[in-house]
Amino acid sequence: DAGVIQSPRHEVTEMGQEVTLRCKPISGHNSLFWYRQTMMRGLELLIYFNNNVPIDDSGMPEDRFSAKMPNASFSTLKIQPSEPRDSAVYFCASSQTDRADYGYTFGSGTRLTVV
Amino acid sequence: AQSVTQLGSHVSVSEGALVLLRCNYSSSVPPYLFWYVQYPNQGLQLLLKYTTGATLVKGINGFEAEFKKSETSFHLTKPSAHMSDAAEYFCAVNRGGSASKIIFGSGTRLSIRP
Numbered sequence: 001d002a003g004v005i006q007s008p009r010h011e012v013t014e015m016g017q018e019v020t021l022r023c024k025p026i027s028g029h030n031s032l033f034w035y036r037q038t039m040m041r042g043l044e045l046l047i048y049f050n051n052n053v054p055i056d057d058s059g060m061p062e063d064r065f066s067a068k069m070p071n072a073s074f075s076t077l078k079i080q081p082s083e084p085r086d087s088a089v090y091f092c093a094s095s096q097t098d099r100a101d102y103g104y105t106f107g108s109g110t111r112l113t114v115v
Numbered sequence: 116a117q118s119v120t121q122l123g124s125h126v127s128v129s130e131g132a133l134v135l136l137r138c139n140y141s142s143s144v145p146p147y148l149f150w151y152v153q154y155p156n157q158g159l160q161l162l163l164k165y166t167t168g169a170t171l172v173k174g175i176n177g178f179e180a181e182f183k184k185s186e187t188s189f190h191l192t193k194p195s196a197h198m199s200d201a202a203e204y205f206c207a208v209n210r211g212g213s214a215s216k217i218i219f220g221s222g223t224r225l226s227i228r229p
Contacts, residue, residue, distance in 0.1 A: 004158070031214055048214075093159075097214065098214050098215075100214055101209070108156070
């Protein structure tokens with residue numbers, strides 16, 4: 001099993017540009033999560049999909065952020081326009097179930113720097 | 116509301132010494148409890164979890180944790196630290212309802228002295 005695959009690993013972009021982060025969950029996992037990690041705020045849940053449907057997007061900071069999951073094997077997180085305060089490590093995680101007693105499998109993250 | 120508190124943002128131990136990372140939770144009902152480890156430039160990896168049954172749970176890499184309901188604690192231990200244990204450790208709690216309801220602690224960075 002290749003695990004959760006995220007791309008790119010690093011992204012440096014200029015303020016105002018569009019950024020797209022990509023995630024391929026583990027095959028057979030039906031729950032997918034996007035998290036943001038910063039020193040100041042720790043790990044924050046941005047959005048949660050179950051069976052490709054967004055269930056909870058209350059953590060999405062503002063309208064500049066959007067996420068899609070067109071099929072069970074692919075999800076994107078888009079920031080448009082990007083701002084310096086969006087600089088963070090963005091993690092995608094998947095789980096084989098929505099059950100609360102299951103853990104997540106995290107990808108290696110995308111380190112985003114907005115200059 | 117549920118929350119999780121990790122005591123000590125940074126813990127340093129000597130190689131071969133006992134590792135003890137503290138985690139306390141607040142929850143109105145017995146929660147599900149997790150420990151994750153994050154190595155530099157990597158994502159979080161599940162170390163162990165408590166759901167029901169035996170309160171002492173064993174995880175990967177020789178780590179274990181004990182659920183103590185009376186103390187609302189879920190401390191992580193390892194008898195003998197190894198240099199490769201240097202990482203950030205996160206305690207997490209989920210009261211239930213959905214996998215998305217998990218709350219992560221702020222993390223404890225473990226350093227190992229030679």
